[in-house]
Amino acid sequence: MDFIKGMDISFLPELNKLLPEFYDADGNKKEIWELLKENGVNSIRLRLFHEPENVAESGGYCNLEQTIAMAKQIKQNGMSFFLDFHYSDWWADPGKQVKPKAWEKLEFEELEQAVYDYTRDVLLIMKKEGVLPELVQIGNEIRSGMLFPEGEVPNYRQLVLLVNSGIQAVREIDKDMKIVIHLDQGGRYYYLREWFDACLAAGLEEFDIIGVSYYPFWHGSFMDLKNSLVNLVKRYKKPVVVAETAHAWRNAGDGFIGEQQEKIAGFSASPRGQKQVLDLVMNITASLDNNMGLGIYYWEPVVLPLEGKGGWWSNMGVFNEKAAALPALSCFRFVREDFKPREIAKLYEPEKIIQKLGEAVRLPEYIKVLYFDGESKEINVCWEAFLPERAGTFKITGSIPSIGRTVEAEVLVVDEFETSHNYLDNAAFEDGLRGWEIQSLDNRVKTELLQEFEEPFPAPPVNYIYVESPVNFTWKLEKQVKGLEPGRYCLSVEYRGTNTTGVDVRLYAGERNQNYKELVIFPTDESWVTYELPDVVIEKDSVKLGVTMVSPPVFAKIRRFRFLKQN
Missing domain, CATH: 2.60.40.3630 (Immunoglobulin-like)
Structure with missing residues (x-):
């Protein structure tokens, strides 16, 4: 198989309604498919929602009719087609795997049958239309499971029965189609090994390719990605594909991505930084022995920062605000022979x-x-x-x-190091969890007080709270501080942990109806990071403060709170 230089461009029908004109790097107007092809794109991934019209926010996009129309364009342009079954009426990812409305009241055995029938029916229609995919993905980023609650981990047996229903349907239609099992956390082998070991032990049927998502501001370092891909191939004897990756071409200040994520990724949100990230992911994937790294797919590169379109659209595509190609588009001209192992990135x-x-x-x-x-x-x-x-x-x-x-x-x-009084008692958990309240509705969420040593040895150990969950969870750590003088304060905490789609971590102070303020934390497990929430206004003599998490399965470490008076 040629090295895959792929894209997920499922947003294209929505973008086409806005009638954009695209330009190459030299300013020449080009039709989008021509532009992608001449820059080396050879495969397209499309997501398929069950009945997106059931979810108003979806706009009805990514339904079967639109997907078939797009698939015909893919085939006409000589590219391979990768179909991504979400098994949901809208987004499915680690943080949410919502059953289609039509399946909400089904018993488990009926749900298995629905997965089989739907997968089979879709592929039969595509076969009739002459657009069978070369690759088929059974579920999207299913590390936390699919079709909740029946298929939610750690109920691996039921999850596997659902996945197997999809696999069986694909095999019946055409044995040449390659089946992909796709998880997030591409740079964290321990998460992936745990999932595949559990699912294989529960009877996961034979599949062909391991697909991973890897976003450097969420899923570990580039060294982590290399280690993960190498070990996946070694343990499971399957080729791997980076089914999703991306980086920003500018700092848009609206979540994708800001200064925190730039620092975590190690590359700037800039045209040059975006190209460097994509070059690295392609080279790392191509570095695997025996061509076991099949290639990469950039997630949604054909978006533009248009009015009313924020988030991903504002800075994660490979076109600028004038719809001109950015340097990252040229990365798709990569071939295996371009692999440059000993060059410094x-x-x-x-x-x-x-x-x-x-x-x-x-x-x-x-x-x-x-x-x-x-x-x-x-x-x-x-x-x-x-x-x-x-x-x-x-x-x-x-x-x-x-x-x-x-x-x-x-x-x-x-001249002198700054010193200031910390108004938080037991802020570093030196006296255990005294004064702190932990709230969690699920007893499967593990919360421990642990210690680690720092240089210079033999410095005393530092206490930290460790949080980990095998399931999607909500968790809060809170403390009420009394005896405060009115004024402005700065709350800070040191945090370290994993991140992925759907992770929401916040440092907060105050109550919703009284001077409430919060800071969104974008976690990294590369090192401890200090997060600061300044200008917390205290009008009375007390305040509630802490950290909240709403998240798919991840781990977190929390230590060294400080609550200082501002000048």
């Missing part, structure tokens, strides 16, 4: 260093280097002499002789 410059005047500056001895095959290593760096005579911010240059490159470190030199 990124040098990880050190975090900002805060140093007291008169004390020796501690600059890192090694810098992490990421290569295009997803491997990384630590390389020695030699820093220029630095002896500050005053407070201020300074840039220091370091040379890396082994690769002929330089890096910079930013150092903030201060």
